[in-house]
Amino acid sequence: KQWYQRRVAITAGVLDLGCGSGLLGIYAKIKCAPSSTIHFQDFNREVLANFTVKNYHRNCKDIVPHNTRFISGDWDAVSKSLQRYDIILSAETIYNIESQRKVLKILQKHLSSLGVAYIAAKRHYFGVGGGVLDFQELVMGSGSMKCDVVWTSGVTGLARDILRVTNILS
DSSP states (O other): OHHHHHHHHTOSEEEEETOTTOHHHHHIIIIIOTTSEEEEEESOHHHIIIIIHHHHHHHOTTSOOTTEEEEESOHHHHGGGOOOEEEEEEESOOSBHHHHHHHHHHHHHHEEEEEEEEEEEESOBTTTBBOHHHHHHHHHHHSSEEEEEEEEOOOSSSOEEEEEEEEOOO
């Protein structure tokens, strides 16, 4: 937590990927990066308009909203609207193999060279073929990034993990 706070405080860009309610980006804005760029991305424009934006304003009313954007659309389509980020936060986005490939493409293209991504997910998503282990294998197989578990719930049956993904520096 301390490294995360120090890192965000001195960097410019945070992306909440697949943000839904926006809790990860809101936390980063309030606790770690009130003057930093925070971008919230979700597939569904209605979720952003009716939930994320309202939640952001409700929780960040005392913070000047400069450098805050809300971006909707499929990850392949919105990639051109994204910049490079020092921190990418995401939860429940690697639930199937197709989504995992898109998330990896976003990380490869938009994570700064010294950046870090934290992805919270279930170890296994039943019936859809995704989860932490499959994503770790995909990331490690890319040859350009590494991935490790930094937290686990320890619950058997429906375990949840937080992954840290970083670039492999040559």
